[in-house]
Amino acid sequence: MKPSDSDSNNLELTAIYEISDALTSSVILEEVMNKVMTLLHQKMGMERGTLTLLDPRTGELAIEVGYGLGPEEIGRGRYRVGEGITGKVVAAGEPIVVPNVGKEPLFLNRTRARGDIKRSNIAFICVPIKLEQKTIGALSVDRLFKENISFEEDVRLLTIISSMVANAVRIHQIREKEKELLENENILLKSMPPSNL
Numbered sequence: 001m002k003p004s005d006s007d008s009n010n011l012e013l014t015a016i017y018e019i020s021d022a023l024t025s026s027v028i029l030e031e032v033m034n035k036v037m038t039l040l041h042q043k044m045g046m047e048r049g050t051l052t053l054l055d056p057r058t059g060e061l062a063i064e065v066g067y068g069l070g071p072e073e074i075g076r077g078r079y080r081v082g083e084g085i086t087g088k089v090v091a092a093g094e095p096i097v098v099p100n101v102g103k104e105p106l107f108l109n110r111t112r113a114r115g116d117i118k119r120s121n122i123a124f125i126c127v128p129i130k131l132e133q134k135t136i137g138a139l140s141v142d143r144l145f146k147e148n149i150s151f152e153e154d155v156r157l158l159t160i161i162s163s164m165v166a167n168a169v170r171i172h173q174i175r176e177k178e179k180e181l182l183e184n185e186n187i188l189l190k191s192m193p194p195s196n197l
Contacts, residue, residue: 014043019161030065032168036161037067037141044157046141047122050077052086053129053137053169061090061137068142085126086138093135095127095159097151125151127158131166139165 018039029051037049048068052061063069063077082091085107089096101107101122126140139162143154 016157016160018043020164029168033065033165034067036165037065040141040161041067044141044143044154046143049139049141050074050086051129051137051139051165051169052077052079052090054081054090054135061086064137085124086140089126089128089138089140090135093128093130095125095155097126097155098124099151123151125154125158127155127162129162129166129169131170136166136169 019036033051037046040046040049048066050063050067050069051065053064054060055062059081061079061081063074066074066077069077079087081087085096085098085104088106098104098107101124104124107124121144123143124140125143126138128135129137129139139158141154141158
């Protein structure tokens, strides 16, 4: 039996509410994103997901948080802007849906996280993350491919979530900057000669 539009809308609203709640439950980005990805898995049937952010020092994209990926797989997830699907999403600032990664030559399996699944069974959805109209990264998910499935609802939901995630990223960046300033201040204080007062 196919779910009705109202069932689908209720599921989407419930997912958005729970993800919003998860985003405000912690200031640690990895913890927040793992909660978000777990909810996407539970509510929407998504298998793996990544939060990929632009590294301002190198200009590269790097996986910051990976759900369903091990540390080695996350470590391999680095891309240039414009490279592969994730890089193209960041370059264009627009979502991309790949219904079947087995048929998409631009899809890079750089993390090699999908070794146990036939590639033709995987769909990949990637949406930009924007702060003040600037694309700073991408949110991507895998789900099992099914014939005649529409991805419009997935893209809409992920776009809403990506705008919420952008605020979590902003808070993370502010906290990292504050931490860096405090460390620099401590180094400076330690390097000063003792006062004779």
